[in-house]
Amino acid sequence: MSAVHDARRIRRTVLDASYRAHVGHIGSCLSVSEILATLYRDVLQGAAPDDPSRDRFVMSKGHAALALYAALRLRGWLADGEIETFCGPRGGLGVHPEPGTAGVDFGTGSLGQGLSYATGAALAARLQGSARRAFVLASDAECNEGALWEAVMFAAHHRLSALVAIVDVNGQQALGYTKDVLDLEPLGPRFTAFGWDVVEVDGHDTVALKEALSRPASPGGAPRVVLARTIFGKGVSFMERRVAWHYLPMTAEQYAAAVAEVGGEEPSP
């Protein structure tokens, strides 16, 4: 078993559950599959979702929560039956993660807030003398939000080296490509200029992700941002780099084709 294998299982769960619920955000879930697989297999420390000394994780791009649920299931923190409640008529797991779900440290859904939660979590760890870290996964378009840069400044000023932000740089947002909507590049130099330690990786390379996310704190104490260059819709050829798959649900034919590409050996609920 490996993070590569986990990523495949996450993709399969994303396809199955979103097809069953007839909802979208599939492309966003597919771009973060390796990131979440690596985090939950190889990076995040903590014996249980309520372990006070666990690393904190904020799924700031809350619209890809289905991929998080799949990762939490692989970690053993969510049961198969809970995945089945995704977007169910009587409630259960929602499109965005809500507090109260095992493994969800912070509910999200409104973009640009998660980095502030994680910054507070990293500051709390320092004040409590804990070695735990705070991780946050943000989308690239989320960097449109000004409040995110407030947290960027605070974390750098206070040298919160326990803070690790991952940006899913898939180059797309709801209505277009980020370069056409609000160009974020050069994103790395922007974070560097704000005092962060910047690591750029292929966001589908689990070995590179593990190395980047497990690195010791930077000597100067700078918070770290891992710019994970990803492909929106990764793994399903007809979704890759297509803006429409931000929102579209799948037809039966599309679901069958997607499953054939991702792999069918791993039935999931």
Added chain:
Amino acid sequence: MRASFVKALVDLAERDERVLLLTGDLGFMAFEPFVERFPGRFFNAGVAEQNMVGMATGLAEAGFVPFVYSIVPFAALRPLEFLRNGPVLHRLPVRLVGMGAGFDYGHNGYTHFGIDDVAAVRSLPGLLVLSPAEARQVPSVLSTSASWPGPVYYRLGKDDRAEVPGLDGRLDPGGVDVVREGSGILLLATGSVAAEAALAGERLAAEGSSPTVAVVTRLAPTPVDALEELLSRHAFVVTVEAHFLAGGLGSLVAEVLAERGLPCRLVRRGVDEIPASAGMPHLLARFGLDRESLAATCRALRGAP
């Protein structure tokens, strides 16, 4: 209430090591007692109120009780969605402190007025909203809310010296305190403008027709029973608030009157248009909130000249 707040916060922080203080770069000549006593528990978040409330959420999740300070609109309105999605949704003990309720920053103008915060935050479930009327109430306001499990919003006035005659720093657990017993008319006020209501009561008493005057410190959750007890024994209620009419104390009282079916006529005194900057006495008079105007309102209700 700035100095009173900081003194009470230092006392609280002595007893509760979870207490932290974050400010959005405000509090000049105010926080020194806290900073000197607890330098490691004070953070200037910079002029960045949204991140400040978001960080407070992360700190509170880990077990801290962060107090987050700014001027009312920058404390309650600028980061409102962070408050909603953070401490409120997660039911965490973040303490939001808004300084300058009403027209305390009169010459600074509308951007600095605290006249719409109650309307903005009163709908948030589980948020305790406390609006003391005088500095003497502040220690009780802080100590009685210390164990509130969810978030709290403190709506404070600047003045540390002004007093509400008859209040003597009391704070009923129900959130409503009577400062003058009278009959027929109930003057119901919140915040430091309550002093004007109490002084109007003194004036009317001297004329032989004393109204009841009460201070509403808890604005959310609504102190329904305490209000019903008072409203049910008066023919008129005049609400007095340095706040827009929509969504504040007057609205809250209207809800109680309607839902409890009480035969008490409501007259609301508050702000009904965007005020230009001016001195506080002028602004209070402009909206009928000064003691003279309030006394005149009561005389008119009694059918007197």
